[in-house]
Amino acid sequence: xxxxxxxxxxxxxxxxxxxxxxxxxxxxxxxxxxxxxxxxxxxxxxxxxxxxxxxxxxxxxxxxxxxxxxxxxxxxxxxxxxxxxxxxxxxxxxxxxxxxxxxxxxxxxxxxxxxxxxxxxxxxxxxxxxxxxxxxxxxxxxxxxxxxxxxxxxxxxxxxxxxxxxxxxxxxxxxxxxxxxxxxxxxxxxxxxxxxxxxxxxxxxxxxxxxxxxxxxxxxxxxxxxxxxxxxxxxxxxxxxxxxxxxxxxxxxxxxxxxxxxxxxxxxxxxxxxxxxxxxxxxxxxxxxxxxxxxxxxxxxxxxxxxxxxxxxxxxxxxxxxxxxxxxxxxxxxxxxxxxxxxxxxxxxxxxxxxxxxxxxxxxxxxxxxxxxxxxxxxxxxxxxxxxxxxxxxxxxxxxxxxxxxxxxxxxxxxxxxxxxxxxxxxxxxxxxxxxxxxxxxxxxxxxxxxxxxxxxxxxxxxxxxxxxxxxxxxxxxxxxxxxxxxxxxxxxxxxxxxxxxxxxxxxxxxxxxxxxxxxxxxxxxxxxxxxxxxxxxxxxxxxxxxxx
Amino acid sequence: xxxxxxxxxxxxxxxxxxxxxxxxxxxxxxxxxxxxxxxxxxxxxxxxxxxxxxxxxxxxxxxxxxxxxxxxxxxxxxxxxxxxxxxxxxxxxxxxxxxxxxxxxxxxxxxxxxxxxxxxxxxxxxxxxxxxxxxxxxxxxxxxxxxxxxxxxxxxxxxxxxxxxxxxxxxxxxxxxxxxxxxxxxxxxxxxxxxxxxxxxxxxxxxxxxxxxxxxxxxxxxxxxxxxxxxxxxxxxxxxxxxxxxxxxxxxxxxxxxxxxxxxxxxxxxxxxxxxxxx
Numbered sequence: 001x002x003x004x005x006x007x008x009x010x011x012x013x014x015x016x017x018x019x020x021x022x023x024x025x026x027x028x029x030x031x032x033x034x035x036x037x038x039x040x041x042x043x044x045x046x047x048x049x050x051x052x053x054x055x056x057x058x059x060x061x062x063x064x065x066x067x068x069x070x071x072x073x074x075x076x077x078x079x080x081x082x083x084x085x086x087x088x089x090x091x092x093x094x095x096x097x098x099x100x101x102x103x104x105x106x107x108x109x110x111x112x113x114x115x116x117x118x119x120x121x122x123x124x125x126x127x128x129x130x131x132x133x134x135x136x137x138x139x140x141x142x143x144x145x146x147x148x149x150x151x152x153x154x155x156x157x158x159x160x161x162x163x164x165x166x167x168x169x170x171x172x173x174x175x176x177x178x179x180x181x182x183x184x185x186x187x188x189x190x191x192x193x194x195x196x197x198x199x200x201x202x203x204x205x206x207x208x209x210x211x212x213x214x215x216x217x218x219x220x221x222x223x224x225x226x227x228x229x230x231x232x233x234x235x236x237x238x239x240x241x242x243x244x245x246x247x248x249x250x251x252x253x254x255x256x257x258x259x260x261x262x263x264x265x266x267x268x269x270x271x272x273x274x275x276x277x278x279x280x281x282x283x284x285x286x287x288x289x290x291x292x293x294x295x296x297x298x299x300x301x302x303x304x305x306x307x308x309x310x311x312x313x314x315x316x317x318x319x320x321x322x323x324x325x326x327x328x329x330x331x332x333x334x335x336x337x338x339x340x341x342x343x344x345x346x347x348x349x350x351x352x353x354x355x356x357x358x359x360x361x362x363x364x365x366x367x368x369x370x371x372x373x374x375x376x377x378x379x380x381x382x383x384x385x386x387x388x389x390x391x392x393x394x395x396x397x398x399x400x401x402x403x404x405x406x407x408x409x410x411x412x413x414x415x416x417x418x419x420x421x422x423x424x425x426x427x428x429x430x431x432x433x434x435x436x437x438x439x440x441x442x443x444x445x446x447x448x449x450x451x452x453x454x455x456x457x458x459x460x461x462x463x464x465x466x467x468x469x470x471x472x473x474x475x476x477x478x479x480x481x482x483x484x485x486x487x488x489x490x491x492x493x494x495x496x497x498x499x500x501x502x503x504x505x506x507x508x509x510x511x512x513x514x515x516x517x518x519x520x521x522x523x524x525x526x527x528x529x530x531x532x533x534x535x536x537x538x539x540x541x542x543x544x545x546x547x548x549x
Numbered sequence: 550x551x552x553x554x555x556x557x558x559x560x561x562x563x564x565x566x567x568x569x570x571x572x573x574x575x576x577x578x579x580x581x582x583x584x585x586x587x588x589x590x591x592x593x594x595x596x597x598x599x600x601x602x603x604x605x606x607x608x609x610x611x612x613x614x615x616x617x618x619x620x621x622x623x624x625x626x627x628x629x630x631x632x633x634x635x636x637x638x639x640x641x642x643x644x645x646x647x648x649x650x651x652x653x654x655x656x657x658x659x660x661x662x663x664x665x666x667x668x669x670x671x672x673x674x675x676x677x678x679x680x681x682x683x684x685x686x687x688x689x690x691x692x693x694x695x696x697x698x699x700x701x702x703x704x705x706x707x708x709x710x711x712x713x714x715x716x717x718x719x720x721x722x723x724x725x726x727x728x729x730x731x732x733x734x735x736x737x738x739x740x741x742x743x744x745x746x747x748x749x750x751x752x753x754x755x756x757x758x759x760x761x762x763x764x765x766x767x768x769x770x771x772x773x774x775x776x777x778x779x780x781x782x783x784x785x786x787x788x789x790x791x792x793x794x795x796x797x798x799x800x801x802x803x804x805x806x807x808x809x810x811x812x813x814x815x816x817x818x819x820x821x822x823x824x825x826x827x828x
Contacts, residue, residue, distance in 0.1 A: 077639035078609045079601050098639075122634070125641045127600055171644075195600070422596075427644030433592075434599035440608040442601060447769035447776075449748065451797055475772045497771035513773075 024089060024137045026185050030250045037528035039088040041245070042134045042179040043391060044525065047313040048247035050393040052526045055488035056533035057548060062490060062502045062512045066549035068534065069110030070542050073097035074117075079129035079442055081521040082538040085179065085391070085482070087135055088527040093536070094137065094156070095543060099130040100146045102154060108529045110545060114159035121148035123171040125427060127195035128442055133244065133389070134179030136187065138207045145176025145189055151210055165210035167191065172426050173198050179245045183255055183286040186213055190242025194260045194306065197430035200240030202257055202282070204289060214289035218242065218259045218277050225291075226276035234271035237424055239263030240278045244308035244389045249324070252341055254283045254292055256313070256326055260306035266372055267302065267432035270419025274299040279307045281328060283343060293343030295364060297330050302372050303356060303413060303435075304383050305332040312394045312401065313340060318347075318465055327464050329392050329403040331385030332356065335467050338364075349467025351387075351460055352407045355380040372413035372432075382409035382455075383435040384478075391482030391523035393491070398505050400461040400470055402483045402491060409455035409478075411435035439478065444496035444519050448477045459483060459493050461508060471508035475499075482523025484535070492535055494520025500537050500544065516544050580624045582655035586648075590656025593649055601639070606660060609639075615660040624654045676733035676740075677811040681819025689817045693809065696817075699802065702824055710802060711747050714825045730825060735818035739809070742802035753777055755787055755795040763787075764798070 024040060032038070032045035036053045043050050057065065073082060080098035087094050093107040100118035105111065120130075124147045136143045141162055142154045148170040153162040167189075168174035173196020180189040186204040194200070200218040205211065218240030220226040230238060239262045246257035262271060262278035279298040282291055298305045312327045318337065326340035333354035337347040345364025356379050357366040370379050390404040413435045415421070422432050438454040439445060457478035461470040479495035485505050486492075494500040500520055501513035518540015526535045536545045582590070599608075606614030618627070628650035634642035645653070690696045697706035702713045737744060753767035755775060765779035775787045775795055789795065805814060 077637075078611050079639040122636055122642060126639070129601065130639045425644055427642075428593075429597040429600075431596045434595045434604070436604060440603050442608065443610055445607075446610060448771065449751075449767045449769065451746075451751070476770050477772075495772075499772065 023140055024182075026138070026182065029138075029182060038090065039086065039525045039527050041087065041136065041181060042085050043245065043247065043310060043523070046181075046183075046248040046250065048310045048391075048394075049312055049314065049396070049485075050310075050391050050483060050523060050525075051395050051485045051487075053487045054526050054528055054533045055486060056528070057486070057490060057526075057535065058488040059490060059504055059511055061548055064548050065502070065512055065514070065535070065546045067514070068545045068547050070544055071095075071103070071105060071110050072542050074101060076541050077130060081129055081131055081443065081480070081519070082541065082543070083131045083389075083480075083522050084134040084538060085523040085525055086536055086538075086543065087137055088525065088529075088536075089137060089156075091529045092156075093527075094135050094142050095538070096132045096135055096144055097538075098132065099124075100132060100144060100152075102135065102142065102144055102159065104142075104156070104159065107527060107534065107545075108532075116152075116154055116159040116161070118144070118146050118150075118152055120146065121170055124148040124175060125170060125173045125196060126175050126177070126192070127429065131177050132179075133177055136180040136182050138182045138185065138187070141207060143180050143182075143187055143207065145178060145180060147175040147177065149174045149176060149191065151176065151180070151187070151189070151205060153207065153210065163210045165205075167203065167205075168198075172196065173429075178243050181245050181248065181255070182207065183248050184253075186286060188246070188255065188257075188286065190218070190257070192241045192243040192260075194239040194241035194243075194263055195265060195429045195431050196427070197237035197239070197263045197424050198241060199236055199238055200242055200260065200278075202242055202284065202289065204286070216282070216284055216289040216291065218282070219262075220276065229273040229276040231270070231272045237263050237430060238271065238275060238278065239265075241306070242308065243306075244310060247311045247313050247326075248286065249313055249340060252324070253285065253287070254340070255286045256281055256283055256311040256340065258306075258308040258311055258328065260308050261304050262301055263430050264422045265302070265304045265431040266413055266435060267415040267419075267422050268300050269415070269417060270422065272300070275301070279305055279332075281307060281311055281326065281338070283340070295336075295338055295343050295345065297328075297334070297336065298332050298356075298366070299368070302415070302432075303332070303379060303411075305330065305385060306388075307331065308389055309387060310391050312392060314394050314396065314464075316399065316464060325464070327394065327401055329387050329401065329405075329462070331381075331388050333381040333386035335401070335403070335462050335464075336364075337464055337467075347464075347467050349462075351403055351462055351467070351469065352405055353380040354386070355410075372415040372435075374414065374416060376412040376414045376436075378410050378412050379435075380408070380410045381406065382411035382437055383413075384409070384437060384441045388480070390480050390521075393483040393485040394464075395485040395487075395489070395491075395505055397487055397489060398461075398485075399463070399465075400505065401464045402485060402493075402505070403460045403462060404479045404481050404483055404493060404495075405458050405460050406478045407456050407458050407460075407474075408453075409438065411437055444477060448497070457495050459491065459503065459508070461505075473503055473508045473510070479520070481520035481537075484524040484526060486526060492524045492526075492537070494524075494537060494539060496520075498539065500524070500539060514544070514546070516540065516542070518542070580651055580655065582652065582659075586652045587656050587659050589649065590652035590654070590659075593645065593653050594656050597643055597645075598653065606657065614657050618654070618657045619661050624651055624658075627654045627657075676736040677815045679812055679815035681732055681812075681815035681817070681822075683816070683820040683823040685813075686816035686818070686820025686823075689809065689813050690820055693813065694805065694817055702821075711750060713821055730822065732815070732818045732822055735821045736814055739814050739817060740804055740806045742800040742804060746797075746800045750800070752798045752801075753796070754798050756793045757787070758791055758793055767797070
């Protein structure tokens, strides 16, 4: 009842004051594609396509792209990456840099309106650098998860803290790095910490005060559906973190979230069974958190193949039928197409060299053919994955799915058999033996002198109807960049080398490039202000914003 | 001290801590570590440190743990840093007991001078599957194989190829470090020398559209450009668009697959293994 009243109140404010109030409503979020001048959520809108209908920048004029402004963050630690996708609401850009520093900027000039720096508790533990992937907005509030396990609501006009709640215990490895998703006036998120023996969940908080509305455990306990896929008490430290933003279908009223790895990462002897819902996509009712269906990409994973990659929703012709599909390019090297209404398995096809699986049965269960051994098992793709949290893109115009990939990489996975060889201590990592990698997993090496046999990076275009590769733009180094496509058939992406570039989305031909001097480790976005289309990307320690000169 | 650490980068912070500890106690007595402690340290490093610091200790830009640790003389201070983390940086605190943190320090010390590998010798390439005889292998090494023309073994021999018996560091193998050489891994190197050429022995070549050929050590490259130090020692940069070809040259070492019998390959590998004192 209270929630209904709040919704009515928010709606009436929006109607009475109009867009100048910069009030974001759930209705605006549902209809985000009708206001392409804004970038209202992590992926731009609910379908996860990272596709924009802005078309001022074209293949013909993209060569005239010019740097408009740069935002420099205060400082980044050596292992910190600027992973956030900004949101842009009516001419104001909101973004967040490590560890948890929020800034509101004039999207035209880059000048700062306000800043908020969250004081991070010393107990914060993160596996892979202090990162935050972005903010969410509803009403006049901006929401940020913190690496010390908190959610903070800021006043969008002043940067003042409206509320600040502890979601979970940082000393036990719970951190929040995901950009939350606002769905039907709820703030949806989950904790990272799959390397610390957490028990993951997706939680809905009330944007009004941060109180919990519902919680879905990504690792079920005994007696719950899926609880029998864990042995003994292993579920208590089963992992299943949430650290990349999900997507939402308003017509089906279903949210889709990718779930991370089981714990311990590289030794599953203490958790015999499939270990649901790790390495799965789960379809949840946003009103209740009830599970509608799930699909597990990598049962009983021992290769750290988190499945947190953005689930991309589209309506496509598939084998002669118009289908509502969910597409995911998985860290395990395989591209998947599912029916998003019921989870029916439609297609699985590797998009790079994959050695852990050879076939799938009719229901989509993979036939796993490798596991870690005492002497070491060489597995493709490597531990960092054939892709990862880097946003893919789908263009309804070209019908192609674009994946930032690490091609032909391998790791040697070793384990000392036996559950007792991996001990749990709160606050310590709970993983098993780290696999070998030919390159630093988190940040680029200062120079690249690797051999071609160590693999390469690429932007790869896949036809979702067949899983076939249509083209590939190769890079000598890997890429942690997201991909943005536009209705003028442009594709924007970058890589560890420090180039940010535009490709022809139909052919993969290079049309424009800019050396930004730091790795692109974020998803590019586009927006319009004062009649001008901008493209923004964070790379190294900066956000770079381009428009036509 | 703590306040300074808040505003400097972790790389600088670690360097500072290591340098300061070195100055305070330049020749302080080291802790000594049992093989069990080193093993525990390796296990803890593998599970807690490796994702950021990588298997060669150099995963974080500006930090080379296995080199910098050599300059830090107070193990207790490094252990404390590991336990407490570096506030304001990506180095988090770790819930280690002091003996556990010291074991990690001990493990890092044991890694000084070790070049970790990424490939598993047990899972790549091919081997003969035969039992080798080290004494016969020495005959092959000195005679038919003429290995000493390019390689040194225990200080004697050529220098164009890698030393086949570098100094070993006790307790260094396992986990992140490369697996110890085996009969099979030596056989793979003899039969397929190109499979895994050491970084220092890789030769990179570019050919320009004008027909000029330049060889040297590849320093860096990206999708569009190449940076190398040529064989005259000069720094050279190239646009790939200006080249007709570029890439690593094959290993100058020939394959011995047709030069030696399988039994001779097995004998030679057994000799190399025995010369390293590794089984």
